[in-house]
Amino acid sequence: MPSTSSPSTPSSTQLVFIDPAFPAGRLADASQPQLLATDLGATRGDGIFESLLAVAGKPKKLSAHLSRLASSARFLELDIPGEEAWTAAIDTGLKAFDQPEAVVKLLVTRGIEGANLPTSWVQVSAVPELGKQQREKGLDVILLDRGYDADLAPRAPWLLLGAKTLSYAVNMAALRYAHQQGADDVIFTSADGRVLEGPTSSVLIAKRHGKTKQLITPQLDSGILPGTTQGALFAAAQKAGWELGYGPLVPQDLFEADAAWLISSVRLLAPINRIDGKEIGTVQNQAELTAELSEILAGTE
Amino acid sequence: MPSTSSPSTPSSTQLVFIDPAFPAGRLADASQPQLLATDLGATRGDGIFESLLAVAGKPKKLSAHLSRLASSARFLELDIPGEEAWTAAIDTGLKAFDQPEAVVKLLVTRGIEGANLPTSWVQVSAVPELGKQQREKGLDVILLDRGYDADLAPRAPWLLLGAKTLSYAVNMAALRYAHQQGADDVIFTSADGRVLEGPTSSVLIAKRHGKTKQLITPQLDSGILPGTTQGALFAAAQKAGWELGYGPLVPQDLFEADAAWLISSVRLLAPINRIDGKEIGTVQNQAELTAELSEILAGTE
Numbered sequence: 397m398p399s400t401s402s403p404s405t406p407s408s409t410q411l412v413f414i415d416p417a418f419p420a421g422r423l424a425d426a427s428q429p430q431l432l433a434t435d436l437g438a439t440r441g442d443g444i445f446e447s448l449l450a451v452a453g454k455p456k457k458l459s460a461h462l463s464r465l466a467s468s469a470r471f472l473e474l475d476i477p478g479e480e481a482w483t484a485a486i487d488t489g490l491k492a493f494d495q496p497e498a499v500v501k502l503l504v505t506r507g508i509e510g511a512n513l514p515t516s517w518v519q520v521s522a523v524p525e526l527g528k529q530q531r532e533k534g535l536d537v538i539l540l541d542r543g544y545d546a547d548l549a550p551r552a553p554w555l556l557l558g559a560k561t562l563s564y565a566v567n568m569a570a571l572r573y574a575h576q577q578g579a580d581d582v583i584f585t586s587a588d589g590r591v592l593e594g595p596t597s598s599v600l601i602a603k604r605h606g607k608t609k610q611l612i613t614p615q616l617d618s619g620i621l622p623g624t625t626q627g628a629l630f631a632a633a634q635k636a637g638w639e640l641g642y643g644p645l646v647p648q649d650l651f652e653a654d655a656a657w658l659i660s661s662v663r664l665l666a667p668i669n670r671i672d673g674k675e676i677g678t679v680q681n682q683a684e685l686t687a688e689l690s691e692i693l694a695g696t697e
Numbered sequence: 698m699p700s701t702s703s704p705s706t707p708s709s710t711q712l713v714f715i716d717p718a719f720p721a722g723r724l725a726d727a728s729q730p731q732l733l734a735t736d737l738g739a740t741r742g743d744g745i746f747e748s749l750l751a752v753a754g755k756p757k758k759l760s761a762h763l764s765r766l767a768s769s770a771r772f773l774e775l776d777i778p779g780e781e782a783w784t785a786a787i788d789t790g791l792k793a794f795d796q797p798e799a800v801v802k803l804l805v806t807r808g809i810e811g812a813n814l815p816t817s818w819v820q821v822s823a824v825p826e827l828g829k830q831q832r833e834k835g836l837d838v839i840l841l842d843r844g845y846d847a848d849l850a851p852r853a854p855w856l857l858l859g860a861k862t863l864s865y866a867v868n869m870a871a872l873r874y875a876h877q878q879g880a881d882d883v884i885f886t887s888a889d890g891r892v893l894e895g896p897t898s899s900v901l902i903a904k905r906h907g908k909t910k911q912l913i914t915p916q917l918d919s920g921i922l923p924g925t926t927q928g929a930l931f932a933a934a935q936k937a938g939w940e941l942g943y944g945p946l947v948p949q950d951l952f953e954a955d956a957a958w959l960i961s962s963v964r965l966l967a968p969i970n971r972i973d974g975k976e977i978g979t980v981q982n983q984a985e986l987t988a989e990l991s992e993i994l995a996g997t998e
Binding site for chain 2: 426434437439441472505541545562564565567569587
């Protein structure tokens with residue numbers, strides 16, 4: 397597949413800008429410059445985004461992603477397009493992309509300084525091969541300190557904890573740091589020793605107690621992003637008889653889990669093989685529980 | 698002045714991209730899109746920058762800014778253009794801008810995913826009026842928790858503390874929060890109670906002891922950006938007989954100072970009138986010391 401080509405070529409990245417003059421969104425050539433160099437998204441990381449999976453031309457969990465985008469917009473005081481505009485632009489992008497699976501990104505920047513006119517667009521691109529491989533082979537993860545206390549978020553709204561902003565340099569640096577250590581991914585811990593989240597994913601563990609199976613994710617009010625895929629899986633797993641838990645979790649809980657995963661919208665449920673070099677759970681538990689939960693997740697919308 | 702026009706119109710924002718095919722840099726129209734929407738600067742805030750002042754077509758403290766840009770690049774593992782390329786592009790931009798004073802921004806993003814080809818450019822624009830007013834009238838400042846301990850930076854390099862990245866959403870949110878409180882600016886404090894820095898400036902206080910005058914800035918190893926203007930002023934003030942101090946500072950030190958300032962490359966030395974509503978120093982001390990230090994600063998390169 398060519399990496400850049402005209403917007404009409406299937407499987408190349410598609411851009412659709414939200415523009416009042418184009419009710420279905422304005423398709424734009426991703427291989428050509430489309431952003432002003434003075435846009436505060438580019439100069440200050442001042443904006444928000446969502447990444448979601450589309451299957452057979454239909455976005456998954458769209459309502460949860462639009463709801464989280466709206467929450468991020470409130471944190472940043474950004475006036476964003478309405479759900480109809482997003483839905484139309486996503487549809488336009490997916491039709492132009494025309495592949496069985498796609499990553500859909502929704503992006504909003506503050507636009508240029510002083511203009512008070514956010515720049516909003518949809519990007520549709522191919523699902524990365526690496527994520528599929530990691531889902532099958534599992535992940536080696538390291539724990540890294542995020543520097544904050546887990547109870548900081550509500551008393552420091554200016555830190556934007558819980559908003560999905562375009563200021564992801566630290567998340568990207570943490571992943572590079574992990575790769576240098578020979579690991580695949582990261583779990584952030586708080587300064588006060590709680591398990592938080594991955595740089596681009598939520599943390600999930602399973603515990604078996606006799607016939608009871610419990611799914612646990614860290615406390616949602618600890619300054620982490622509420623995971624849309626974690627949320628969808630939790631709702632479906634509960635219907636399938638699982639018990640649910642919402643932390644608090646400390647690293648020891650990870651090491652004592654029967655299985656653990658990083659879960660996100662595009663890579664989905666990726667099992668964790670090792671954390672800081674230590675094996676997590678057993679091979680059999682991991683295989684059984686991953687298969688069971690993956691099937692539950694596949695049944696969600 | 699028109700806010701957008703062709704690159705050849707003086708006083709409109711000028712862009713100069715660093716491009717091997719153009720030894721003096723490639724002038725580009727700031728009113729037209731110049732960045733790919735898939736550039737990681739726009740989608741992840743994954744890049745670095747510097748802002749500096751130019752007077753009479755000559756950048757101030759260029760060597761200190763290029764040195765700090767190189768330091769930020771090491772934090773982010775970005776391969777950035779050499780000093781000659783920056784110097785040439787800045788010169789091209791300043792000639793096109795053709796005004797007695799200008800703000801010069803140097804920006805580098807990681808470019809598009811996987812291409813390993815950073816995008817580097819210079820932006821030359823007008824000096825904001827607001828900064829000049831604040832320099833004359835002084836600032837109302839609030840203290841906000843930055844969430845980190847002051848000793849975190851050296852043991853958590855993935856947090857990029859001390860790098861000037863494009864991920865400035867928190868800095869911008871802190872300024873919006875201050876404005877909502879009726880304040881002009883912010884001083885961040887660490888979770889363990891130390892004075893750190895402003896979102897776009899360094900903190901400086903003065904103490905008189907008899908005939909001795911002391912200038913103090915927070916510890917440079919507390920995860921803050923080393924201020925280029927603070928550095929230049931310190932060197933010159935020492936020659937003029939001032940004693941220098943490098944923290945640690947706690948909020949009480951601010952309240953007991955004879956005068957305090959936020960100092961940065963474009964707004965320069967802006968006196969602080971009030972912090973959290975409390976007057977800092979005396980009107981006479983502030984006026985005398987600001988005049989003396991502004992004169993010392995004006996004499997630096």
